[in-house]
Structure formats: C-alpha cells, structure tokens
Amino acid sequence: MSFVPTAAAVLNSWVRILGALEKKINRQSFETWLKPTRFSHIAGRTLFVRIPSVEFEKVGEKYADLIQEAIDNLQLDIDDVTFQTPQQDPSAPRVREDGGFAPLPSHSLNAPRPSRPGAPAQAGIAAPEQARFDWNAASQLNPRYQFDAFVIGSGNQFAMAASQAVAERPSKAYNPLFLYGGVGMGKTHLMHAIGHDVKRRQPHASICYVSGEKFTNEMINSVRYDKMTSFRDKFRNVDVLLIDDIQFLAGKERTQEEFFHTFNTLHESMKQIVIASDRPPKELADFEDRLRSRFEWGLIADIQPPDLETKVAILQKKAESEQTQLPTDVALFIASNVRTNVRELEGALVRLIAWCSMHGVEITMAVTQQCLKQFIDTQVRKITIEAIQRAVAEHFGMRVAELKQKNNSRQIVVPRQIAMYLAKQMTEASLPEIGRQFGGKHHTTVMHSIGKIDEQRRTDKDLNRTINKLMETLN
Numbered sequence: 001m002s003f004v005p006t007a008a009a010v011l012n013s014w015v016r017i018l019g020a021l022e023k024k025i026n027r028q029s030f031e032t033w034l035k036p037t038r039f040s041h042i043a044g045r046t047l048f049v050r051i052p053s054v055e056f057e058k059v060g061e062k063y064a065d066l067i068q069e070a071i072d073n074l075q076l077d078i079d080d081v082t083f084q085t086p087q088q089d090p091s092a093p094r095v096r097e098d099g100g101f102a103p104l105p106s107h108s109l110n111a112p113r114p115s116r117p118g119a120p121a122q123a124g125i126a127a128p129e130q131a132r133f134d135w136n137a138a139s140q141l142n143p144r145y146q147f148d149a150f151v152i153g154s155g156n157q158f159a160m161a162a163s164q165a166v167a168e169r170p171s172k173a174y175n176p177l178f179l180y181g182g183v184g185m186g187k188t189h190l191m192h193a194i195g196h197d198v199k200r201r202q203p204h205a206s207i208c209y210v211s212g213e214k215f216t217n218e219m220i221n222s223v224r225y226d227k228m229t230s231f232r233d234k235f236r237n238v239d240v241l242l243i244d245d246i247q248f249l250a251g252k253e254r255t256q257e258e259f260f261h262t263f264n265t266l267h268e269s270m271k272q273i274v275i276a277s278d279r280p281p282k283e284l285a286d287f288e289d290r291l292r293s294r295f296e297w298g299l300i301a302d303i304q305p306p307d308l309e310t311k312v313a314i315l316q317k318k319a320e321s322e323q324t325q326l327p328t329d330v331a332l333f334i335a336s337n338v339r340t341n342v343r344e345l346e347g348a349l350v351r352l353i354a355w356c357s358m359h360g361v362e363i364t365m366a367v368t369q370q371c372l373k374q375f376i377d378t379q380v381r382k383i384t385i386e387a388i389q390r391a392v393a394e395h396f397g398m399r400v401a402e403l404k405q406k407n408n409s410r411q412i413v414v415p416r417q418i419a420m421y422l423a424k425q426m427t428e429a430s431l432p433e434i435g436r437q438f439g440g441k442h443h444t445t446v447m448h449s450i451g452k453i454d455e456q457r458r459t460d461k462d463l464n465r466t467i468n469k470l471m472e473t474l475n
C-alpha cells in the first residue's frame, strides 16, 4: 500500500520548510521576511503561503533556491509555492506585522464603544461576585470537545486558528467570530473548545453555550411566563456567548429582535460572541439585515469538508482516545468509504470497535468490511434529480416548481444552473434527461448552464462553497 501522508504532515509542510530555512538564513532576515508567513492550503501540488502584504511577494524570488532545496531535502510532494496576501485570498485571515492575525475589516471593531444605558460598564471578564445566572453550574460544555482533540486539516485550519485566537484574547481578537460549515464538520466542537480554553485561562469567566433553538424556546417561555427580565439578564451578562446553529432563528422576528439587543449589549461591553451556522451570513435567508451585517463585523471562518488524510487522522485520534489500535489500511478504508461528515466517520468507528469487542476479535480489514458493509452501502445510495432540486430550492429559499419554470430572472437562473450542474455531477442522467426534468429545457441549454457553473466555480469562491455545501447535504 502506498504511503498516505497524515494531515499533520501535509499541514506542516510550510512549517518544515521554514524550519530548514531558519538554519540557512540570518536571524534578522528570517524574523522579518519569513516568520510572518503562514501556511494557507495545498491545491494539487501547489503550496499556498499567506503573506501579510505585497512587499512579501519577493520572499518567493529571494529565497527560491533555498525553498526548493528544502522541498527536495524534505521530499515533499510540492512542485510550486505561491505567496498570497489576504486580499488575493479573501477567505484567509490577515496577518499582522507581529505575526498575529488581525480582523478582516481594517478598522478596529474591538475598540471600546460608548456603553448603552444598562449595559455593564466594565470591559473584559467581570468579577465572580456579580449576581448573575450561574453558567458554571449549568455548563453545557462537552469535556471531550477540546482544541487538542481537534484534528487540523486544510479545510478547518483557518477556523481552528481563529478559534484559538479568540480563546486566547476574548473580545480582542475577533468579535464576533462567525463559524460556518456543513453538518458534522466540527463547529460545535470548536465552540466548546473556545469555552474550555477561556475557562482554563480565566476561571471566573461565565461562558454560555446555547443553541439557536434553545435560545428561541427560552425566549418564548419567558414571554409566556412574563420572565423577560431574567431572560435578558441571563444572556446579556455573560463573558463569552457561544451560540450554535443560528440559522434556526430564520424567520423568527421576535427572537431575532431579542438576539439583536443581546448582541449589542455584549459587543458594546466587549464580551466575546461566537456564532455558528450552516451557511455564511449573507446566505441567511429570512434574517434582518442589521443582524446579518453585525455577523460580518468580526471574522467569518468557514470549515470545509475534511480531505482523505484529515479523515484518516481523525479516525486515528478517535481510536487512540478509545485506546484502540486501528490499522492504517482499516483507517484508510473507512475514510475513503464514509463521505465527508465527521460525525458519520466517528459513527463507523464506534460501531466497528463495539462489534469487535462484542465478538472478541481484532480489528482487521476483513472484519471491518463485514461489520461496516451495511453502513457503507447506505452511503452510496443513489442521488436523484428530484433530491437535487429539493436541496437547491431549499438552499435558495424558493419552490422546486420555480426551478422548472420559464422564468429567466437572475434569482431563478443561477439556482437552476447550479441544480443542472449538480444533476450532471451527481447522477448518471443524460443532458436531455436533465433538460426534461427542468421543465423541458433543450439539452444545449443544459450544456451551456453546466459549462457556465463549471467555469465560474473556479474563480468564484462563494459559488464554489455553495456547491460544496449542497453536495455535502445531498451526500
């Protein structure tokens, strides 16, 4: 079997190159030109490195020979190294001159603002004596969701770095931090990890983790039983508010209104807010603009599905925490057969471990294939054009029938083209068949739509993200 590099090995490639360069370059040059650079991602055999500003572009030229030498010596599978500023790679965090990350908007969003009447005047973490809801006693934090249990891969390293920065400097690094990504990608894990980490550094901090659904239900009950004062007191007096699945608030005007004030109070008193969602702020349909725009005040970090190496590393880490020996070929087999959802990946492993312990057998490839057969078979179930249409319509907040109409307004055309593209990618339907299922479109129209999305996807990051997300949902 060929060697599969671990996620850590892939991720650390730039760190390892830097390690080699550090030995060859004088200290001052290294500190000035190389230390502020960061690994960004790897695409194919190109390593992308983030640089704080265009001045750093010359790093590539200046140290080209030494970089190449390091790549050769370290036997890395890299043909090219590209240096990009955050502007060239807008999904990346900005890097300050001191090497830390700065918020995307250039003006400081974390500067103290005048307090609103009634808002706690003091910034930072308040003293423990303050009368408030006891979030410690009610702790919602899962002890397993810690930073060191989180496996870093190219799809989540940005979100991880941002979460760690927030945990280290609550309300000063990025406020709010908005994490988004598909189902089971680790958003909740990162939020809890932030909570644990803040708590470790500042034991008196009150950390509130709440889902959008729970926030809504508590609010409804408080209205019903005339307890709005204590509801407000509870959520507006925390040091760190971690609110998960914010998309649940879609269309719930009163809850949004309440959350808007909670957000303002906390932000103005320099308390940290972390929000998780299944989509970026601008795709949150049925949300008030004033809320959506606030979500964009700090830093937005997405989590992309894990690649194969990351999936293998996650499995190995989970097996380790269960004190189970997981052979590499088995880890690879599970990682390649279970699609992108980490929760399902874990589910497969838990099932395998339980099965082997019940039958008193070692984990081998044969046993794994037998035990996970049904699990894997359901994974490869067929995806239909109807399912694609439903997913696309739901994502864009429209009706399936609209995708099939003769309406050529932009709001309809783009989702329709995306749906046709997905139909081609994810089903075996022919172009005429796809055309038929979209209200009788000619196959050349279908071909044109697919070509258009295929091309745009390469340059339009948001579109690419939307497509990845839809594929993930459908899988």
Ligand SMILES: Nc1ncnc2c1ncn2[C@@H]1O[C@H](COP(=O)(O)OP(=O)(O)OP(=O)(O)O)[C@@H](O)[C@H]1O
Pocket (backbone or CB within 6 Å): 145, 149, 150, 151, 152, 156, 181, 182, 183, 184, 185, 186, 187, 188, 189, 190, 278, 314, 342, 343, 346
């Ligand atoms: N990179 C990772 N390393 C280790 N475990 C991970 C990673 N990503 C996800 N997990 C694990 O996968 C499971 C699902 O993650 P989590 O609940 O955080 O996902 P989510 O993005 O919040 O999903 P949802 O949108 O369904 O709430 C958790 O057990 C989590 O620990």
